[in-house]
Amino acid sequence: xxxxxxxxxxxxxxxxxxxxxxxxxxxxxxxxxxxxxxxxxxxxxxxxxxxxxxxxxxxxxxxxxxxxxxxxxxxxxxxxxxxxxxxxxxxxxxxxxxxxxxxxxxxxxxxxxxxxxxxxxxxxxxxxxxxxxxxxxxxxxxxxxxxxxxxxxxxxxxxxxxxxxxxxxxxxxxxxxxxxxxxxxxxxxxxxxxxxxxxxxxxxxxxxxxxxxxxxxxxxxxxxxxxxxxxxxxxxxxxxxxxxxxxxxxxxxxxxxxxxxxxxxxxxxxxxxxxxxxxxxxxxxxxxxxxxxxxxxxxxxxxxxxxxxxxxxxxxxxxxxxxxxxxxxxxxxxxxxxxxxxxxxxxxxxxxxxxxxxxxxxxxxxxxxxxxxxxxxxxxxxxxxxxxxxxxxxxxxxxxxxxxxxxxxxxxxxxxxxxxxxxxxxxxxxxxxxxxxxxxxxxxxxxxxxxxxxxxx
Amino acid sequence: xxxxxxxxxxxxxxxxxxxxxxxxxxxxxxxxxxxxxxxxxxxxxxxxxxxxxxxxxxxxxxxxxxxxxxxxxxxxxxxxxxxxxxxxxxxxxxxxxxxxxxxxxxxxxxxxxxxxxxxxxxxxxxxxxxxxxxxxxxxxxxxxxxxxxxxxxxxxxxxxxxxxxxxxxxxxxxxxxxxxxxxxxxxxxxxxxxxxxxxxxxxxxxxxxxxxxxxxxxxxxxxxxxxxxxxxxxxxxxxxxxxxxxxxxxxxxxxxxxxxxxxxxxxxxxxxxxxxxxxxxxxxxxxxxxxxxxxxxxxxxxxxxxxxxxxxxxxxxxxxxxxxxxxxxxxxxxxxxxxxxxxxxxxxxxxxxxxxxxxxxxxxxxxxxxxxxxxxxxxxxxxxxxxxxxxxxxxxxxxxxxxxxxxxxxxxxxxxxxxxxxxxxxxxxxxxxxxxxxxxxxxxxxxxxxxxxxxxx
Numbered sequence: 001x002x003x004x005x006x007x008x009x010x011x012x013x014x015x016x017x018x019x020x021x022x023x024x025x026x027x028x029x030x031x032x033x034x035x036x037x038x039x040x041x042x043x044x045x046x047x048x049x050x051x052x053x054x055x056x057x058x059x060x061x062x063x064x065x066x067x068x069x070x071x072x073x074x075x076x077x078x079x080x081x082x083x084x085x086x087x088x089x090x091x092x093x094x095x096x097x098x099x100x101x102x103x104x105x106x107x108x109x110x111x112x113x114x115x116x117x118x119x120x121x122x123x124x125x126x127x128x129x130x131x132x133x134x135x136x137x138x139x140x141x142x143x144x145x146x147x148x149x150x151x152x153x154x155x156x157x158x159x160x161x162x163x164x165x166x167x168x169x170x171x172x173x174x175x176x177x178x179x180x181x182x183x184x185x186x187x188x189x190x191x192x193x194x195x196x197x198x199x200x201x202x203x204x205x206x207x208x209x210x211x212x213x214x215x216x217x218x219x220x221x222x223x224x225x226x227x228x229x230x231x232x233x234x235x236x237x238x239x240x241x242x243x244x245x246x247x248x249x250x251x252x253x254x255x256x257x258x259x260x261x262x263x264x265x266x267x268x269x270x271x272x273x274x275x276x277x278x279x280x281x282x283x284x285x286x287x288x289x290x291x292x293x294x295x296x297x298x299x300x301x302x303x304x305x306x307x308x309x310x311x312x313x314x315x316x317x318x319x320x321x322x323x324x325x326x327x328x329x330x331x332x333x334x335x336x337x338x339x340x341x342x343x344x345x346x347x348x349x350x351x352x353x354x355x356x357x358x359x360x361x362x363x364x365x366x367x368x369x370x371x372x373x374x375x376x377x378x379x380x381x382x383x384x385x386x387x388x389x390x391x392x393x394x395x396x397x398x399x400x401x402x403x404x405x406x407x408x409x410x411x412x413x414x415x416x417x418x419x420x421x422x423x424x425x426x427x428x429x430x431x432x433x434x435x436x437x438x439x440x441x442x443x444x445x446x447x448x449x450x451x452x453x454x455x456x457x
Numbered sequence: 458x459x460x461x462x463x464x465x466x467x468x469x470x471x472x473x474x475x476x477x478x479x480x481x482x483x484x485x486x487x488x489x490x491x492x493x494x495x496x497x498x499x500x501x502x503x504x505x506x507x508x509x510x511x512x513x514x515x516x517x518x519x520x521x522x523x524x525x526x527x528x529x530x531x532x533x534x535x536x537x538x539x540x541x542x543x544x545x546x547x548x549x550x551x552x553x554x555x556x557x558x559x560x561x562x563x564x565x566x567x568x569x570x571x572x573x574x575x576x577x578x579x580x581x582x583x584x585x586x587x588x589x590x591x592x593x594x595x596x597x598x599x600x601x602x603x604x605x606x607x608x609x610x611x612x613x614x615x616x617x618x619x620x621x622x623x624x625x626x627x628x629x630x631x632x633x634x635x636x637x638x639x640x641x642x643x644x645x646x647x648x649x650x651x652x653x654x655x656x657x658x659x660x661x662x663x664x665x666x667x668x669x670x671x672x673x674x675x676x677x678x679x680x681x682x683x684x685x686x687x688x689x690x691x692x693x694x695x696x697x698x699x700x701x702x703x704x705x706x707x708x709x710x711x712x713x714x715x716x717x718x719x720x721x722x723x724x725x726x727x728x729x730x731x732x733x734x735x736x737x738x739x740x741x742x743x744x745x746x747x748x749x750x751x752x753x754x755x756x757x758x759x760x761x762x763x764x765x766x767x768x769x770x771x772x773x774x775x776x777x778x779x780x781x782x783x784x785x786x787x788x789x790x791x792x793x794x795x796x797x798x799x800x801x802x803x804x805x806x807x808x809x810x811x812x813x814x815x816x817x818x819x820x821x822x823x824x825x826x827x828x829x830x831x832x833x834x835x836x837x838x839x840x841x842x843x844x845x846x847x848x849x850x851x852x853x854x855x856x857x858x859x860x861x862x863x864x865x866x867x868x869x870x871x872x873x874x875x876x877x878x879x880x881x882x883x884x885x886x887x888x889x890x891x892x893x894x895x896x897x898x899x900x901x902x903x904x905x906x907x908x909x910x911x912x913x914x
Contacts, residue, residue, distance in 0.1 A: 034670060036688050161653065168654040175632050175649070175691075192632070192649060196618065197625040213491060229716065231493050232709030234632075234691060251708055252689030258712075259686065262719050263803055270799035270889070271792060279804040280817060287825040291796050292832060298792050299833060302785030303840070309781045317777050324766045327897050328759030330784060334791070335728060335755055335890045339748050342727035343736055346720055352735040360737060368744040375749060376756060383760070432727070432889045433792045440784050 011044060018045065018053050027060040035065060039072035046077055055084040067096030075108040076281075082113055091120045098172055100145035100253065103132045107142075140224050141217040143257065144238045144247030149177040151204055153187055158200040164192070173250050176235045179208050184244040186212060186237055214239050217246055221257045226351075228254045265349065269342070269431035271298065294433060301437040305444050312448035315455070321390065322451055325398045326444070332376065333405040333443045334436035337413035340365055341435045344417045345427045355422045361414050369410035373403035397454045401447040408446070409439040468501060475502065475510050484517040492522060496529035503534055512541040524553030532565040533738075539570055548577045555629055557602035557710065560589045564599075597681050598674040600714065601695045601704030606634040608661055610644055615657040621649070630707050633692045636665050641701040643669060643694055671696050674703055678714045683808075685711045722806065726799070726888035728755065751890060758894040762901050769905035772912070778847065779908055782855045783901070789833065790862040790900045791893035794870035797822055798892045801874045802884045812879045818871050826867035830860035854911045858904040865903070866896040 010029070017026040030038055038061075046054045058066060058081060070078060070093050082090055094102055094117050106114050106129065118126055128146065135141025149171050151160050160177070168174045177195070179188045188208030198207055214237045215224050227236060228251055238247045264274045271294035275282065282290075309316070316322060344361060347353030353361060377399035384395040413435045417427035467486070474483040487495055495518075503511040515523060515538060527535060527550050539547055551559055551574050563571050563586065575583055585603065592598025606628050608617050617634065625631045634652070636645045645665030655664055671694045672681050684693060685708055695704045721731045728751035732739065739747075766773070773779060801818060804810030810818060834856035841852040870892045874884035 032668065034668065034688065165654050168650055174653065192653065193625055196631065196649065196653070197622050211489065211491065229712045231491065232712065234708070251691070251712075254712075255686045255689065255708075255715075258715055259807060263807070266799050266803045270796050272796050272800060278807075278809040279800055280810060280814060280821070284821060284824045284828070287821065288828045288832075291793075291825070292829055295789060295792055295796070295829065295833065296836070299785060299789050299836075302788050305784045305788075306781040309784070310778075313777055313781075316780055317774070320770055320774050320777075321767075323773060323780050323783075324763040324770075326780075326783070327762045327766070327787060327901065328756060330787070331759050331762075331894060331897055332752060332756050334893065335752055336748075338889060339727050339729050339752070342723050343729060346723045347736040350716060350720070350735075353737060357737060364737070364741060364744065367741045368748070371741070371745045372749055372752065375745075376752065379753070379756075432795060436791065436893070437788060440788055444784065 011041065014041065015045065015048055018049055018057060023056055023060050026057055030057065031061070031065070035068040036072055038065070038069045042069060042073065043077060046080070051077075051080045051084060055081060059085065059089070063092055064096055067093045071097055071101040071105065074281075078105060079109060079113065082109070087116070087120070090117060094120070098145060099132075099147045100143070100172065103129070103142070103145075106133060107137075135217065138221045139217065140215045140219045140221065140238050140249060141247070143221060143224065143249045143253050144217070145172045145250070146247045147172045148235075148237075148248040149174055150245075151177050151179050151190070153179050153181075153203070153205040153208065155204050156200065157195050157198050157202050157204070157207070160190075160195055160204060161200075164195075172248065173235050176233075176248070178237060178245060178248070179204055180245055186214065186239060186243070186245040188212065189237065212237065215249070216241070222261050224249060225254050225257045225261065229258075265345075265428045268426060268428035269345065271295070271431075271433040298433055298437045301441070305437075305441050308441065308444045309448070312444075312452070315448055315451050319394070319451065319455055321394060322397070322447070325384075326447065328380075329398070329401055329405055329447055330440045330443045332402065333409040333439040334432070336369065336372065336406045337409035337435040337439045338432035340369075340410040340413035341417055341431050344414045345431060348417060348421055348427050353418075355418050358415065358418050361418065362411065365410045365414045366407065369407040370403075372410075373406035376406060377402045393455050397447070397451045400454070401443070401450050404446045404450070405439065405443045408442045409435070412438055412442070468498065471498065472502065472505055475506055475514060480513055480517050483514055487514065488518070488522070492525040493529055495522070496526045499526060499530065500534060503537070508534075508537045508541060512538055516542065516546070520549055521553055524550045528554055528558040528562065531738075535562060536566060536570065539566070544573070544577070547574060551577070555602060556589075556604045557600070557629065560586065560599070563590060564594075592674065595678045596674065597672045597676045597678065597695050597706060598704070600678055600681065600706045600710050601674070602629045602707070603704045604629045605692075605705040606631055607702075608634050608636050608647070610636050610638075610660070610662040610665065612661050613657065614652050614655050614659050614661070614664070617647075617652055617661060618657075621652075629705065630692050633690075633705070635694060635702055635705070636661055637702055643671065643696060643700070643702040645669065646694065669694060672706070673698070679718050681706060682711050682714045682718065686715075722802075722885045725883060725885035726802065728752070728888075728890040755890055755894045758898070762894075762898050765898065765901050766905070769901075769909070772905055772908050776851070776908065776912055778851060779854070779904070782841075783904065785837075786855070786858055786862055786904055787897045787900045789859065790866040790896035791889070793826065793829065793863045794866035794892040794896045795889035797826075797867045797870035798874055798888050801871045802888060805874060805878055805884050810875075812875050815872065815875050818875065819868065822867045822871045823864065826864040827860075829867075830863035833863060834859045850912050854904070854908045857911070858900070858907050861903050861907075862896065862900045865899045866892070869895055869899070 014026055014029050017029065030041055033041065042054055042058065045057060061069065097105065118129065147170060149164055149167060151163065164174050175192045177190050177192065178186060179190065181187050188210045189212055190204055190208045194207055213227065213231055215227060217238050217240050233251065235248050235250045237245055238249060240246050260276060267274050273290035275290055344353060380402055381395050381399045384390045384398055416430040416435065420430045421427045471483055471486050474486065487498055490498065499511055499515065502514060518526065554562065604627060606621055606624060608620065621631050632649045634647050635643060636647065638644050645667045646669055647661055647665045651664055670684065670688055672684060674695050674697050690708065692705050692707045694702055695706060697703050717733060724731050730747035732747055801810060837859055838852050838856045841847050841855055873887040873892065877887045878884045
């Protein structure tokens with residue numbers, strides 16, 4: 001099947017079966033899909049027919065499937081389902097979930113539901129779950145799972161494979177196995193590929209990699225995803241401050257992290273408060289709360305810009321035509337600045353550019369902006385002089401300001417993100433809205449100052 | 458070792474060894490690192506000591522390491538190294554590279570170097586390489602490798618494992634194995650985990666998954682990466698139009714694709730032509746070429762905005778103070794619009810929002826923008842009336858315009874990306890610069906129209 005889950009017609013058919021209460025036929029239909037897609041179909045059922053029918057359908061699913069499907073559902077639907085099934089069933093789902101999925105679910109559920117679930121676990125499990133729940137939300141600790149294959153260095157390949165055969169189904173991945181010493185310190189890693197292609201009698205101590213790339217349990221998830229991108233691993237070990245292996249992170253979880261981090265960058269760059277909630281799920285109130293602060297702050301900066309204009313009111317009232325070109329100068333300044341800012345912010349995020357490259361970047365931007373400024377100025381001169389029929393002084397004022405503004409905007413746009421990074425502020429905050437506000441100030445000052453000079457007012 | 462490669466001191470030591478021509482000690486030092494890091498260190502060597510020393514060091518590396526390191530080097534360095542080593546060595550590197558890395562290298566190398574390399578391959582290999590080189594640059598075909606484990610459905614688990622033991626080292630991954638029929642059509646997949654935990658005598662036909670998620674060889678890489686994100690696979694099969702298995706794509710290559718696609722979105726959203734070249738590597742000329750077109754197009758839109766202002770010159774010359782508030786209205790309009798545009802563009806990219814949700818989005822934005830507009834207007838009224846000491850008519854004009862502009866900007870900002878998607882244009886193009894230009898026009902018209910009305914000019 002391609003990428004797309006059930007067809008429109010297939011979904012309609014399923015909904016019809018449910019409405020006609022033909023649950024076992026509906027179950028057979030839905031089970032033809034991948035668990036990820038079953039979760040999506042279930043969401044549709046909830047939306048179209050309500051939670052009641054969805055729960056009946058959910059309860060007809062085989063237990064191992066239902067746990068996986070549950071893990072893929074959005075949190076609201078998870079809560080609804082939990083409140084509609086028996087304690088026994090909840091217990092079963094939690095049992096079947098992989099450890100990291102369970103932690104994700106528990107993190108989102110209301111406290112009373114979590115308590116209800118934790119009651120059903122052993123004391124030892126509860127301790128482990130609580131440790132995991134306490135890692136900061138965006139840390140390596142919150143991404144990892146303790147379900148990895150742990151081998152000993154004096155095992156042979158045959159023994160290791162026999163161990164994996166026994167334990168392999170309960171582990172998050174079997175493709176990378178970890179070898180620890182008595183103090184739980186990580187000694188080495190060995191891949192299942194190596195085990196499968198090696199002779200049975202070889203010792204793991206001869207096969208294992210000892211130069212291990214790892215992350216610390218408190219590392220930020222962005223650093224973890226950078227490490228995955230750099231090395232292309234399937235899994236990475238997580239150690240605590242005493243260098244003891246406490247868990248592993250697998251690449252499938254990193255794909256979500258990358259999306260999350262990118263969304264965060266986009267939000268910051270647009271002057272919106274960071275949130276992982278989906279656009280449509282977020283209330284109007286929350287949208288306002290997330291957007292108003294930056295709009296307000298940036299608006300305040302325009303009080304200064306307005307003040308600057310006021311101080312040039314004399315010039316303006318004499319040559320009112322200057323106002324006509326103001327939006328163009330401000331707009332082009334803003335656009336020029338955000339081009340540079342975006343390129344530098346992205347370069348910093350990918351590691352192509354570093355704060356140490358500030359001078360190289362500045363020199364590049366100065367040349368780029370000079371060339372762009374000259375071209376745009378020339379085009380404007382032609383337009384203003386011939387098409388608008390303004391005199392040379394006005395044309396010269398606008399074009400001189402254009403060149404200066406483009407150069408200033410690109411300098412500000414490229415340097416501000418680097419400066420932010422240097423002092424530990426997220427460079428993504430120095431994007432379009434912020435840069436545009438600053439360049440607007442610069443635009444207004446330079447334009448009117450030049451006008452005073454050239455027009456001799 | 459953590460995330461970070463060689464320390465500053467370690468690198469300095471290595472460079473000293475190279476300057477003192479102690480190559481074998483330098484090799485021993487560098488070999489303590491992961492191949493990804495060796496490539497980074499080699500880049501430093503090239504930068505600090507020139508390509509000559511780097512080639513000498515490169516040639517001292519064990520053959521399997523040097524091929525891997527080569528694959529991780531930037532294209533410029535690859536070309537320099539190829540021109541400094543013997544044909545025999547080139548042949549060897551190409552031999553050792555995994556198929557998809559080799560294709561990546563060949564795609565970037567100049568034609569004469571590619572010919573030189575292809576001369577050394579067999580006719581059959583050359584045919585395969587040429588097929589792969591001909592897939593469109595951002596298609597699934599250009600990402601895939603033909604080196605996968607291919608099994609038959611009547612094999613037992615023991616036979617399959619024996620086969621993997623023999624062939625496993627030459628394959629891109631052994632963790633997902635593929636079962637084809639006689640016509641090369643894909644019948645099913647089986648994971649190495651399943652093989653390792655299953656009884657030796659079971660047949661693959663009993664174990665294999667037959668509901669397979671696959672991609673087409675001509676699918677865009679963005680769709681491929683969406684499929685990976687959705688299902689969390691380690692590898693995905695690629696089929697041609699006749700549904701024959703032609704290759705597989707592994708998740709490590711998808712991490713690069715995701716970065717590339719994100720960068721593309723950022724570039725489009727900033728009005729910069731899309732390019733995969735790193736910021737610092739790109740010539741000034743190319744930077745100008747990539748940025749000028751959009752700046753020019755957007756600048757032209759300001760000719761209209763300027764024209765609108767001209768037509769209101771009467772109003773302006775009478776109440777010159779109106780100009781003072783123009784940048785604030787335009788700036789806030791632009792910022793409001795790009796907030797909405799960014800949220801919608803990101804929502805569309807993640808699949809949270811769909812073109813079918815247009816009415817829901819519109820209704821949300823109208824409410825959000827009304828509330829934000831009211832708050833900002835009220836704040837402005839207070840400032841203009843009390844702080845600036847203007848009369849009620851001016852304050853009312855500015856505040857009325859503010860409310861209207863914020864609402865118009867958020868409507869335009871949210872609807873334009875959705876409309877673009879609907880007609881097949883990339884929504885990312887409808888971001889900040891484009892939206893700001895449009896809202897500037899709206900701002901100017903509404904502001905001066907309202908001024909004419911309220912101030913009765």
